[in-house]
Amino acid sequence: MVRCRLAAVIAMLLLTASFAAAQNSTVSGRVANAQGGVIANAEATLRALPPPGTPPMPNMPNMPNMPAAMERTATAGADGAFTFANVAAGDYVLYVDASGFERSSQTVTVGNQAQNLTITLTPLIVPGAEEGAAAAAGVADTQLLLDRIKQLEARITDLESEAVLSEPETRVKRIEVYVDQNNNIHDQPVEGAKQQVTYQRERVYRRQTINEKIEEALAAAEDQAVKIGVDATTVAQGAGRTTGVGPNKKAYALASADLFFAAKLAQYTSFFADVVALSGAAPDREIPSLTLLNGYTARLINQNELNLREAWLRTEFFGQRLGITAGRLDLTNYFDRNAFANDETTQFISDALVNNQMLGLAVNGTGVVADYDPKNAFNFKVGFQQSNPDATSLSDSIYSLAEVGYTATPFSLPEGHYRLWYRNNNGSVDSKHAVGVSLDQKLSPFVGVFGRYGQQQIPGDWDRYWSTGLSFAKAMVFNPLDTWGIGYAQMDLAAGDKEHLTEGYYNFQLTERLRLSFMLQHVLDRQNDKFGYLLPGLRLQAAF
Amino acid sequence: MRNLKRILILLIVGLTVGAASFTRATLSAAVVKVPDPTKVVMIVDRDSNDIAFMDIASKKIVGRTFLGNNVNPHMVMMSPDGRYVVTGGTRANKAYIIDAKTLELVKVIPVDIAPEHLAFSPDSRWYYQGNPEGDSISVIDMLSLTKIKSIPGLVEPLNTVFLPDGSKAYVGNYGAHWVGVIDVRRHELLKKIQVADVPGVAKLDPDKYLGEIKGINIPQITNDGRYLYATDTDLGVVAKIDPREDKVDKIIRVGKEPWRPYMSHDGKYLITPNNGDQTISIVDLRTDKVAATLEAGENMTGVNFAAGKAFVISSTSGFVYVYDMNSLRPAGRMKIGTNIQLETATTDTKDEKLYLADSTENAVVVIDAKTQQFEKIMNVGLYPWGTHIMDSKDNYCH
Numbered sequence: 037m038v039r040c041r042l043a044a045v046i047a048m049l050l051l052t053a054s055f056a057a058a059q060n061s062t063v064s065g066r067v068a069n070a071q072g073g074v075i076a077n078a079e080a081t082l083r084a085l086p087p088p089g090t091p092p093m094p095n096m097p098n099m100p101n102m103p104a105a106m107e108r109t110a111t112a113g114a115d116g117a118f119t120f121a122n123v124a125a126g127d128y129v130l131y132v133d134a135s136g137f138e139r140s141s142q143t144v145t146v147g148n149q150a151q152n153l154t155i156t157l158t159p160l161i162v163p164g165a166e167e168g169a170a171a172a173a174g175v176a177d178t179q180l181l182l183d184r185i186k187q188l189e190a191r192i193t194d195l196e197s198e199a200v201l202s203e204p205e206t207r208v209k210r211i212e213v214y215v216d217q218n219n220n221i222h223d224q225p226v227e228g229a230k231q232q233v234t235y236q237r238e239r240v241y242r243r244q245t246i247n248e249k250i251e252e253a254l255a256a257a258e259d260q261a262v263k264i265g266v267d268a269t270t271v272a273q274g275a276g277r278t279t280g281v282g283p284n285k286k287a288y289a290l291a292s293a294d295l296f297f298a299a300k301l302a303q304y305t306s307f308f309a310d311v312v313a314l315s316g317a318a319p320d321r322e323i324p325s326l327t328l329l330n331g332y333t334a335r336l337i338n339q340n341e342l343n344l345r346e347a348w349l350r351t352e353f354f355g356q357r358l359g360i361t362a363g364r365l366d367l368t369n370y371f372d373r374n375a376f377a378n379d380e381t382t383q384f385i386s387d388a389l390v391n392n393q394m395l396g397l398a399v400n401g402t403g404v405v406a407d408y409d410p411k412n413a414f415n416f417k418v419g420f421q422q423s424n425p426d427a428t429s430l431s432d433s434i435y436s437l438a439e440v441g442y443t444a445t446p447f448s449l450p451e452g453h454y455r456l457w458y459r460n461n462n463g464s465v466d467s468k469h470a471v472g473v474s475l476d477q478k479l480s481p482f483v484g485v486f487g488r489y490g491q492q493q494i495p496g497d498w499d500r501y502w503s504t505g506l507s508f509a510k511a512m513v514f515n516p517l518d519t520w521g522i523g524y525a526q527m528d529l530a531a532g533d534k535e536h537l538t539e540g541y542y543n544f545q546l547t548e549r550l551r552l553s554f555m556l557q558h559v560l561d562r563q564n565d566k567f568g569y570l571l572p573g574l575r576l577q578a579a580f
Numbered sequence: 581m582r583n584l585k586r587i588l589i590l591l592i593v594g595l596t597v598g599a600a601s602f603t604r605a606t607l608s609a610a611v612v613k614v615p616d617p618t619k620v621v622m623i624v625d626r627d628s629n630d631i632a633f634m635d636i637a638s639k640k641i642v643g644r645t646f647l648g649n650n651v652n653p654h655m656v657m658m659s660p661d662g663r664y665v666v667t668g669g670t671r672a673n674k675a676y677i678i679d680a681k682t683l684e685l686v687k688v689i690p691v692d693i694a695p696e697h698l699a700f701s702p703d704s705r706w707y708y709q710g711n712p713e714g715d716s717i718s719v720i721d722m723l724s725l726t727k728i729k730s731i732p733g734l735v736e737p738l739n740t741v742f743l744p745d746g747s748k749a750y751v752g753n754y755g756a757h758w759v760g761v762i763d764v765r766r767h768e769l770l771k772k773i774q775v776a777d778v779p780g781v782a783k784l785d786p787d788k789y790l791g792e793i794k795g796i797n798i799p800q801i802t803n804d805g806r807y808l809y810a811t812d813t814d815l816g817v818v819a820k821i822d823p824r825e826d827k828v829d830k831i832i833r834v835g836k837e838p839w840r841p842y843m844s845h846d847g848k849y850l851i852t853p854n855n856g857d858q859t860i861s862i863v864d865l866r867t868d869k870v871a872a873t874l875e876a877g878e879n880m881t882g883v884n885f886a887a888g889k890a891f892v893i894s895s896t897s898g899f900v901y902v903y904d905m906n907s908l909r910p911a912g913r914m915k916i917g918t919n920i921q922l923e924t925a926t927t928d929t930k931d932e933k934l935y936l937a938d939s940t941e942n943a944v945v946v947i948d949a950k951t952q953q954f955e956k957i958m959n960v961g962l963y964p965w966g967t968h969i970m971d972s973k974d975n976y977c978h
Contacts, residue, residue, distance in 0.1 A: 085723075129723050139677075139686035141725040162685065164629070164649030190690070209940070210919065303918070355915040356899075411875075411901060411913035443874070445908045451872040481833070481870035510833040516816065 064119040065153035074116035078134035085127040265296035273573035280567025290316035304352040326535040328387035331380030362404045367421040375476040376486040376507035388525035393501040394470045394490025415441045433463040452477030467492040482511035497530035517545040536560045549580040613643040617662040622968040624656040625961025643683040654696040655977035661704040668695030691718035699740040710737040739798035744805040752796040775819035797840035803847035811838040834861035842883035853880030872908040881978045882924040886931040886949030926967040927974040937964040
């Protein structure tokens with residue numbers, strides 16, 4: 037009876053074992069180097085691969101995390117052998133690590149049959165590492181040297197085929213150190229030592245081509261050099277009278293050349309100068325409009341004469357939030373900087389659509405501008421300038437401006453800029469005070485609207501001015517970088533004079549440095565006499 | 581009966597010994613330095629030739645993997661399954677594979693010339709290493725840890741993006757005006773998609789268009805994987821690409837010289853930093869129109885999103901410009917330092933903090949997105965070039 041029971045138990049165990057063998061298998065292997073030498077103590081890892089159809093992007097955003105994959109590890113013995121028993125059928129990754137060798141990784145498909153694999157490991161060579169890693173792993177010196185020679189040969193082949201200029205890079209670095217009474221330098225705070233800033237060369241190695249080196253050298257030279265720029269423009273205009281009396285069917289041309297100089301003097305401090313010369317005849321000499329029909333005329337003092345328009349220093353404080361500009365300048369350049377109607381070189385040619393006529397001031401002089409821009413929605417500006425070059429003291433000729441600017445995105449529209457300014461002039465002029473607003477608001481990515489309003493106080497009354505218009509860019513154009521616009525401006529003086537001015541322009545950007553514009557203006561004035569003119573024009577501008 | 585007892589005892593002893601030996605094998609794994617790969621910031625140090633691992637909570641460097649002299653790693657990335665960390669050694673022309681837990685360098689694989697940016701297929705199987713100077717992509721099988729193929733025919737491939745289903749990959753060619761479509765099943769160039777026409781003014785200004793091409797940096801994919809958006813720096817456009825038909829759906833004009841698109845985390849907007857005119861263009865992805873163009877800084881190298889704001893890195897000015905993504909208005913400017921060079925940043929998965937590489941100070945700047953305050957973690961390695969956090973939505977390089 038006892039023997040029967042024993043036979044039954046053994047039979048049951050054998051059945052169970054055979055059933056398990058039908059489902060699982062064994063994965064074993066032997067780890068060796070390229071020459072067949074045994075590598076002991078290698079670590080083998082067997083990781084189950086997810087079954088086909090498993091969603092990708094495990095652990096990626098917006099995707100459910102996959103369960104951790106099944107992993108088993110085994111350590112090879114002194115003979116380099118390892119075994120995984122009872123491995124279920126399926127796909128696996130088997131990887132083997134040994135100190136000083138690259139990881140061996142391969143896919144293994146496990147079925148009913150046991151698998152015995154030969155794993156060959158390659159030495160991991162890390163140039164500059166403190167210790168020969170393979171040596172640490174106990175590989176024979178000869179073999180180590182052979183492997184090393186093989187790696188070096190491969191490296192030489194790489195270098196021969198792919199070498200680029202690669203010199204050590206030196207760089208001066210600002211460092212903070214602690215200097216004691218004996219002038220000994222410490223990296224860390226030491227009792228009695230003072231913290232000081234010094235400079236030290238640092239040598240690094242980086243892949244650099246000769247082009248990169250040349251570019252860096254040119255950039256460094258440019259940073260130190262005085263930069264020169266030129267803006268040369270020729271404006272040709274015709275004038276045909278549409279109503280009233282006065283000159284008719286006339287042609288005009290004005291050439292202007294600006295020479296700019298800019299240099300960096302110190303940290304956040306720069307110098308700028310603008311020398312200008314003009315020659316030619318503008319329609320403003322013959323047509324007595326209230327505003328200039330050619331914005332360049334404002335710069336014309338004497339024909340063919342060089343004039344220093346601007347020469348100033350600018351420096352920045354408080355994390356570059358506050359900028360101070362001082363010297364000879366045109367204060368109106370810094371205020372009411374409308375994005376769509378502020379530049380006679382590329383936008384409207386009529387001064388009435390370039391500047392708010394109530395800002396006043398036509399001459400440049402000594403002055404100061406402070407602009408505070410915290411780079412949020414608001415910015416602030418204040419400045420003053422000598423308004424009369426003949427005045428004997430500044431106190432008799434101070435022209436001052438203040439402005440608050442705000443960037444908004446109202447009603448889900450793109451960005452718009454809104455400004456409110458105030459002007460005061462204590463010189464001998466009729467108008468002491470003026471106030472105005474200015475806006476440029478994009479209606480869509482391609483269309484923007486602008487508007488200005490200003491009024492100045494004169495004895496007993498106010499002069500008024502307003503303008504508006506549209507600007508187009510990036511759409512409804514011949515070339516992607518072209519721009520065009522239409523605008524209207526009206527002057528309404530307390531004395532009874534009135535002017536209506538309309539202009540349209542199209543600006544072709546021929547190259548980055550060359551532009552050609554076509555303009556058509558119409559001006560209608562009601563002064564003592566009523567007159568009107570239609571002025572077609574052409575503007576060629578080179579800026580570089 | 582006595583024999584039966586003996587047999588059972590022998591069986592139990594045998595099983596116990598077997599189990600004990602299996603347990604010993606399991607516990608003999610190498611030292612784990614990073615138990616949870618989502619809890620570290622990876623920092624790629626170009627001049628000290630290593631990858632540093634910084635614990636997010638303690639802000640301490642917990643490990644560092646040296647890659648070898650003169651390697652100059654460029655971009656670091658963790659595989660989506662969290663098993664490997666990889667980088668391309670630009671000067672060594674090799675790809676480096678690091679075990680993400682032990683931080684041991686486990687494999688060095690020769691690739692093509694000057695490997696820089698890289699991408700993983702969503703299932704972590706394929707590691708595409710772009711080689712801009714070799715005009716190719718090296719395909720590395722992450723199961724066998726071997727390079728199985730090189731995809732030629734590209735022109736300065738700068739960045740690669742996989743579709744969520746892993747079927748295709750899209751390559752930005754900075755030396756051309758087309759996006760390359762890769763069939764991931766065969767690892768072959770399938771199609772070239774031209775993003776926009778070169779304008780006619782090129783005839784008058786050949787130097788601009790023939791001297792040096794600044795083409796496509798990266799085709800960026802939308803959150804739902806439905807479209808890709810690619811900027812062309814020379815042409816000043818963003819092209820919307822439909823990956824179902826591999827055609828350009830729409831062309832959006834942005835500012836001058838857009839560097840690349842960056843997607844906001846909510847999928848509503850993309851931002852292009854325009855280095856030509858120092859602005860950013862914010863594109864509304866519902867209408868595919870520019871919603872705002874705002875003033876920014878010089879040499880912009882990256883955009884990160886956190887706490888409802890966009891942080892735009894101005895590399896050489898030392899500033900980070902901040903924008904409110906609700907009002908689409910400027911929200912300030914952070915001065916990180918003077919005479920420094922900022923590189924790129926990653927954002928944590930909670931969208932709270934940014935980790936910005938500050939190369940000339942050998943530091944990582946940790947920015948609190950809400951308060952806009954920052955802290956510098958010094959000595960993270962020489963010339964940190966970029967950072968990476970697993971599952972971050974702002975993992976990129978420049």
